[in-house]
Amino acid sequence: MKNSLLLDAGGGGRASQRLIAERFFRHFANPLLERMDDAALLADLRPPLAMSTDAYTVTPLFFPGGSIGTLAVHGTVNDVAMLGARPRYLSCAFVLEEGLDMELLDRVAADMGKAAREAGVLLVTGDTKVVPRGACDKMFITTTGLGSVFAEPTPSGHNARPGDAVLLSGSVGDHGLTILGARENLSFLSDVASDSAPLNRMTAAVIERAGDVHVLRDPTRGGLASTLNEIAEQSGVSIILDEERIPVHEAVKSGCSFLGLDPLYLANEGKCVCILPEERAEAALAAMRNFPCGAEAARIGRVTAAEKRPRVALNTRIGGSRFLSMPEGAPLPRIC
Amino acid sequence: MFDETAFRDPRLCRGLLDRLRRALDGEGRSMRFMEVCGTHTVAIFQSGLSSMLPENVAHISGPGCPVCVTHDAEIALMLNLAGRENLILATFGDLLRVPGPEGTSLKHAKAAGASVEIVYSPLEALTLAEKNPAAVVVFPGIGFETTAPTVAATVLTARQKKLDNFCVLCLHKLVPPALRALLDDDTSAQIDAFLLPGHVSTVIGLEPYAFLARDYHMPAVVGGFEPADILLALSLMAEQLRDHAPAVCNAYPRAVNDAGNPRARALTDMVFRPCDALWRGLGAIPESGLALAPEYADMDAAKRFNLALEQHPEPKGCRCGDVLKGRASPPQCPLFGKKCTPAAPVGPCMVSTEGSCAAWHNYMET
Numbered sequence: 001m002k003n004s005l006l007l008d009a010g011g012g013g014r015a016s017q018r019l020i021a022e023r024f025f026r027h028f029a030n031p032l033l034e035r036m037d038d039a040a041l042l043a044d045l046r047p048p049l050a051m052s053t054d055a056y057t058v059t060p061l062f063f064p065g066g067s068i069g070t071l072a073v074h075g076t077v078n079d080v081a082m083l084g085a086r087p088r089y090l091s092c093a094f095v096l097e098e099g100l101d102m103e104l105l106d107r108v109a110a111d112m113g114k115a116a117r118e119a120g121v122l123l124v125t126g127d128t129k130v131v132p133r134g135a136c137d138k139m140f141i142t143t144t145g146l147g148s149v150f151a152e153p154t155p156s157g158h159n160a161r162p163g164d165a166v167l168l169s170g171s172v173g174d175h176g177l178t179i180l181g182a183r184e185n186l187s188f189l190s191d192v193a194s195d196s197a198p199l200n201r202m203t204a205a206v207i208e209r210a211g212d213v214h215v216l217r218d219p220t221r222g223g224l225a226s227t228l229n230e231i232a233e234q235s236g237v238s239i240i241l242d243e244e245r246i247p248v249h250e251a252v253k254s255g256c257s258f259l260g261l262d263p264l265y266l267a268n269e270g271k272c273v274c275i276l277p278e279e280r281a282e283a284a285l286a287a288m289r290n291f292p293c294g295a296e297a298a299r300i301g302r303v304t305a306a307e308k309r310p311r312v313a314l315n316t317r318i319g320g321s322r323f324l325s326m327p328e329g330a331p332l333p334r335i336c
Numbered sequence: 337m338f339d340e341t342a343f344r345d346p347r348l349c350r351g352l353l354d355r356l357r358r359a360l361d362g363e364g365r366s367m368r369f370m371e372v373c374g375t376h377t378v379a380i381f382q383s384g385l386s387s388m389l390p391e392n393v394a395h396i397s398g399p400g401c402p403v404c405v406t407h408d409a410e411i412a413l414m415l416n417l418a419g420r421e422n423l424i425l426a427t428f429g430d431l432l433r434v435p436g437p438e439g440t441s442l443k444h445a446k447a448a449g450a451s452v453e454i455v456y457s458p459l460e461a462l463t464l465a466e467k468n469p470a471a472v473v474v475f476p477g478i479g480f481e482t483t484a485p486t487v488a489a490t491v492l493t494a495r496q497k498k499l500d501n502f503c504v505l506c507l508h509k510l511v512p513p514a515l516r517a518l519l520d521d522d523t524s525a526q527i528d529a530f531l532l533p534g535h536v537s538t539v540i541g542l543e544p545y546a547f548l549a550r551d552y553h554m555p556a557v558v559g560g561f562e563p564a565d566i567l568l569a570l571s572l573m574a575e576q577l578r579d580h581a582p583a584v585c586n587a588y589p590r591a592v593n594d595a596g597n598p599r600a601r602a603l604t605d606m607v608f609r610p611c612d613a614l615w616r617g618l619g620a621i622p623e624s625g626l627a628l629a630p631e632y633a634d635m636d637a638a639k640r641f642n643l644a645l646e647q648h649p650e651p652k653g654c655r656c657g658d659v660l661k662g663r664a665s666p667p668q669c670p671l672f673g674k675k676c677t678p679a680a681p682v683g684p685c686m687v688s689t690e691g692s693c694a695a696w697h698n699y700m701e702t
Contacts, residue, residue, distance in 0.1 A: 184454070320383060321384050321387050323698075325698045
């Protein structure tokens, strides 16, 4: 019989201790965590600080290019990095379903440990709860990240200015389509993989080399179109994009065209939008392209003054134009 | 395989736009065409084509989005089934948000505890039935001639496997009878030409549309979904109008065979029989739907659960019917963008991403 998680493991007794020691310490190893105090003591963070939290749930737990474990680290690390900060510490809370295959938990914890080491962050405190079978779908993970802000000025969605260049660190749509394909076993999507990656080293390089970064945002759920709409609204500007400059992988293009989806609305987990003064755009692009996650970085558009109200417009490949609106719910594939 | 990107080539598109302009050149010439298919509606907006068409060309979106033409009363049947003990409703995802008569949708039913499962093909519904022998799995068969053959194949497989816990709520609709009904309806918009649906035509071919040119003197061209495909189809229509030589023709030969797909039609013919059907906005249209043939009646969910379509009042103020007839453009509806948005759709044209209201809302300045 496979090794399954028992409710005991969430009870706070020896079973809990064993779970934590055997499944988590092994992969997250660091002195701050191993002190096992009620909280982690962080002595070396200089203000101002950036803090972000995110809850992760994904079906399936493992997919081409990543897992719930890589997402739980990359997602939170990236959110902290988008404020012009260096993410340093993560907390993590697990909600686990009774009967969970321990081997799965082990693989997820291993992915988290590896992702944290790659991103240069420490998992310093955590919590584990086990809920009865059916009360959650295998596992939910919540992580919170903390880091010191070093960018001056601090990038924010409110800071886009007319005349700024809009840069994108790479292709869009890969993650969203991969999850859909893995969840629904769509065999024709075998060529796509999630872009799950830590962006903090790349964003630090961009800030150091180009400076004066007005906006940094990672276009996760809702995709590039939603993120740009949020920025346009927050900054009270319009954004004009050139469709042919937006990198989209061929496999994503054809998969989307088959399912009636728009890659600009699909989630990404390893991309960022960077908006900064035009004259700094080339330096920022060069900095991005030094990293594998930024190899396909491109200038995709520019910021203009809002006419009637803030909008995001797209100059299409064939020379037409249209608006990119805010999506409502999650994108659904069409019937025929 | 064709390189689809070639059909997005800006130079090719400019050339075809010129050809369209030349065909319409002359005193008072104009063309109002209806794109029947929702995928065309989206393609026209998404590619930016709608911003590039000559001023004397107007496009109106027709009744070719399967979700949009699903009637309130039909949604009411699904809601009636959802939530019954030991019943799993296995449906395509985009039906989930379509509001029924009281504004509630399958999404609400699902949240209230009904077993509603999203599937991507009817065969998945069959797998669900095999995995859940104690439950009855109902698959709402919606869609046009394109989806009917797969549902037919599923019914045949269910019979072969002797599965008695799978059935179909058969709501399939047929495109050509709806086009005839539109043209016979005095309240429909004036239409000069039809852009015929690429997907449906892969199955039915050109013959079922012959009446458009013969009886109504209407150019009707099957088009693909890339901008150059659409522009080629529009140029052909405009040239036929100029030459007073309306015809039904195929401008999408890389996907559509003039004779359609006889094997797919054979499957449909084996399992289904034409029947009268209720269309949102258009009402009852004779012989415009498909019902299960008598030998498969045991898999008919309506018979099995003794369901009948009931009339319900249309949502107040909703003009989806007029939009589907081309009589109103979406912003002319008093609910558009106010009470009716993609977040809280009142009418079905706002629900489906391929509905004309949703397309207007998403791609046009409003």
